[in-house]
Amino acid sequence: MSAIETAGLTKRYGRVTAVNSLDMTVEEGEIYGFLGPNGAGKTTTIDILLGYTRPTSGSSEVLGRPSEDESVRQRVGVMPEDFGLYQRLTAKEHVGFVAKSKGVKSETDTEEILERVGLEGDGERRVGGYSKGMKKRLLLATALVGEPDLLVLDEPTGGLDPNGARRIREIVKEENERGSTVFFSSHILGQVEAVCDRVGIMREGRTVAVDSIEGLRDGVDAASRLTVTVDGEPDVSAFDLDTEDGVSEVSVEEDTVTFSCLRPEAKLDALDAVRERHDVRDFTTEERSLDDLFAAYAGDGEGGEERSHTEEEV
Amino acid sequence: MSGSWTTVARKEFRDAGRSRSLWALTALMVLSVAVAVYIIGFLLSAAPEDGGMTGAALVGGMAQQGRFFITSLVSVLGLMVAYASIVGERSSGSLKLLLGLPYSRRDVILGKFFGRAAVFAAATVAAFIVGFLVLLSYGVVAPIDYLFLVLITTVLGVAYVSVGVAVSASIRTRSRAAAAAVGVFFFFKFLWDTSLIPRVVVYVARRDMSALTSPPGWYEYLVALGPNVAYSNLAGGYVGSFGNVEMFSAAVLVGWVVVPVFLGWRVFETGDL
Numbered sequence: 148m149s150a151i152e153t154a155g156l157t158k159r160y161g162r163v164t165a166v167n168s169l170d171m172t173v174e175e176g177e178i179y180g181f182l183g184p185n186g187a188g189k190t191t192t193i194d195i196l197l198g199y200t201r202p203t204s205g206s207s208e209v210l211g212r213p214s215e216d217e218s219v220r221q222r223v224g225v226m227p228e229d230f231g232l233y234q235r236l237t238a239k240e241h242v243g244f245v246a247k248s249k250g251v252k253s254e255t256d257t258e259e260i261l262e263r264v265g266l267e268g269d270g271e272r273r274v275g276g277y278s279k280g281m282k283k284r285l286l287l288a289t290a291l292v293g294e295p296d297l298l299v300l301d302e303p304t305g306g307l308d309p310n311g312a313r314r315i316r317e318i319v320k321e322e323n324e325r326g327s328t329v330f331f332s333s334h335i336l337g338q339v340e341a342v343c344d345r346v347g348i349m350r351e352g353r354t355v356a357v358d359s360i361e362g363l364r365d366g367v368d369a370a371s372r373l374t375v376t377v378d379g380e381p382d383v384s385a386f387d388l389d390t391e392d393g394v395s396e397v398s399v400e401e402d403t404v405t406f407s408c409l410r411p412e413a414k415l416d417a418l419d420a421v422r423e424r425h426d427v428r429d430f431t432t433e434e435r436s437l438d439d440l441f442a443a444y445a446g447d448g449e450g451g452e453e454r455s456h457t458e459e460e461v
Numbered sequence: 462m463s464g465s466w467t468t469v470a471r472k473e474f475r476d477a478g479r480s481r482s483l484w485a486l487t488a489l490m491v492l493s494v495a496v497a498v499y500i501i502g503f504l505l506s507a508a509p510e511d512g513g514m515t516g517a518a519l520v521g522g523m524a525q526q527g528r529f530f531i532t533s534l535v536s537v538l539g540l541m542v543a544y545a546s547i548v549g550e551r552s553s554g555s556l557k558l559l560l561g562l563p564y565s566r567r568d569v570i571l572g573k574f575f576g577r578a579a580v581f582a583a584a585t586v587a588a589f590i591v592g593f594l595v596l597l598s599y600g601v602v603a604p605i606d607y608l609f610l611v612l613i614t615t616v617l618g619v620a621y622v623s624v625g626v627a628v629s630a631s632i633r634t635r636s637r638a639a640a641a642a643v644g645v646f647f648f649f650k651f652l653w654d655t656s657l658i659p660r661v662v663v664y665v666a667r668r669d670m671s672a673l674t675s676p677p678g679w680y681e682y683l684v685a686l687g688p689n690v691a692y693s694n695l696a697g698g699y700v701g702s703f704g705n706v707e708m709f710s711a712a713v714l715v716g717w718v719v720v721p722v723f724l725g726w727r728v729f730e731t732g733d734l
Binding site: 194197201217221225227229233234248 | 560564
């Protein structure tokens with residue numbers, strides 16, 4: 148049985164298709180990184196998985212039960228992205244309420260859970276006075292109540308400082324070792340690459356790649372960029388190279404031509420193609436990082452560098 | 462055992478019980494009822510020719526003279542207690558926390574309704590206990606009459622809680638839900654209770670101006686469809702006779718408790734968060 152299984156899952160809002168015929172399988176016991184830029188449809192997918200939103204068509208199952216079946220959520224721990232807490236209740240009351248709701252005896256381990264997420268000593272305070280980071284920690288604490296079989300974490304590291312984010316990744320690993328499946332969504336590759344067994348990249352409502360981190364890395368090692376500087380102005384239409392030749396993109400800027408290559412040998416072919424028509428003055432090659440690859444998949448023109456900046460701000 | 466609506470109701474009661482604005486409203490209610498009992502008692506003892514100062518007369522006076530006041534206070538308080546119950550959680554995002562737990566939407570609606578109704582009932586009972594103490598100071602007590610008044614006042618308030626929860630479940634933003642709650646209050650207070658809309662209905666049904674001066678037999682029942690009017694009929698009814706209109710009014714009040722929250726659940730059940 149899979150922990151999460153969707154088939155042909157589609158959600159439309161008017162004319163906008165947020166999730167487009169999504170087929171996704173998350174195996175039991177794995178840590179699945181769910182990546183994609185903001186607006187790719189990740190949160191909508193999670194909303195459907197958790198029964199917050201009804202799909203337009205298609206099916207979604209969680210731990211072998213349809214998403215609309217609320218009883219399955221007894222075995223699921225949830226960290227929604229746009230969450231809120233009860234301002235007038237304390238952290239302990241939150242954990243106690245969640246425990247009671249899930250039919251878990253909480254008396255003994257409320258303290259332990261709060262300590263685990265780094266809220267020791269703050270349990271008696273009302274949440275209204277908490278900082279954003281503390282609220283996120285408390286949300287994680289509520290997700291951990293009752294040793295769930297599946298953790299669904301939507302942007303769990305957003306709004307946390309690097310230490311907090313690291314603590315989350317540690318807890319994710321601990322929970323996975325205990326036997327829990329973890330579904331970890333993020334728009335930042337760096338947040339998931341250290342912990343995930345497999346990564347699915349979502350873009351415009353579809354998954355565009357599903358692979359292990361190693362698999363993605365293999366793809367990256369091969370992928371690279373060739374920049375050639377020539378005398379005069381290069382004629383872009385002359386370079387008739389496409390994906391079959393291992394070239395995904397050709398662009399011209401003043402006296403340089405840039406080839407995005409999918410295979411190492413494609414670089415030589417591309418260089419030969421340029422030399423047939425122009426005097427080559429110089430050329431450089433550049434290996435792409437995993438971040439670049441993610442940016443290419445995510446495909447919204449934002450580079451990996453910009454992403455790591457947002458990581459600090461969020 | 463997975464989550465049940467009683468757990469939600471208890472959480473609601475605890476959470477809402479810490480709201481300062483609800484405490485302020487409760488204090489207002491306590492003060493209002495105490496002052497109302499005092500003034501009516503004072504008026505009755507100053508005018509002994511109207512039958513004198515008895516417990517029943519005092520409670521009857523409260524029901525008769527105070528009903529505009531009581532229905533206003535109770536509808537405002539009932540709506541205030543409930544209008545944000547669901548839309549507030551929707552806009553803060555805590556609804557995702559709540560529905561991430563093993564609760565159905567029905568559990569959430571029921572828990573909200575009973576939790577908030579309990580908050581309202583607690584405020585009402587507190588107010589009427591203080592009112593009873595003032596009543597004692599006049600030395601006249603009609604406990605059964607008084608209990609009946611407390612009961613129907615609580616039911617009226619719970620009916621408004623039901624309307625408030627329904628509004629809260631079906632409207633997507635907090636400010637619009639607040640506007641809708643205000644609209645409900647004004648609709649009943651100034652369009653229905655003043656007979657404006659019931660008269661329009663009579664005119665449309667009969668196409669005859671004279672029907673307004675001598676309304677048809679069903680007019681009384683039509684007016685009694687409004688919760689405030691139904692309440693007033695009952696408040697007057699126990700002093701006089703308890704006839705068909707009073708029975709109808711009792712059914713109407715119960716309907717206002719049950720139907721809105723049910724409709725709210727239907728809307729909430731199928732919608733996206």
